[in-house]
Amino acid sequence: MIQALPESGRKRFRSLGIHPFRHIHYATVGAFSNAPKNARRHLLRRLFSAFPRGWPGIALLLLRAAIGVTLGVQGGCYLGESDATLATWFAGLAAVASGALLLIGLLTPIAGAVVALGGAGAGLSLLPPCTASQFDSKLSIVFAVTMLLAIIVLGPGAYSIDARLFGRREIIIPPPISRTQG
16 A cells, blocks of 8 residues: 655645745855855854853853953963963963953854863973962863863853854845836
């Protein structure tokens, strides 16, 4: 016995006279307009999240603030060293800059990745030590890197500069008006 396949949802809507997205045309704007459609979609999904609002957005703001302030203090400890070398100055400036970027939520995935790599380098003793370190134990480094990975994966949240610059926008172009010769 041959069974008929179920009707798709779109066909059922159209049979009722409902035509979703009939008169809406979308346009891509910016640097991604020449890339293939799938590449644009996946790249934007990768770099920017949905920028959640409400309690999830506040939680992401608190995560960013905790890591950003801690990195600022750690960078200040590096820069306040009496016998600072060039590597110590570089580590201090990188910590202060990335902490500020995380605090305000600008270029969050990139700043988070830089800090996560720096945390891994500090955990493996590749970076010069600071006398008054915020990350004294390996456990605190693991917690900080875990928080950074959460920020990188989830995104900066709605309360960030990234959300203002790269938030979801929909450009609706009305259908062309047909001009008849008369």
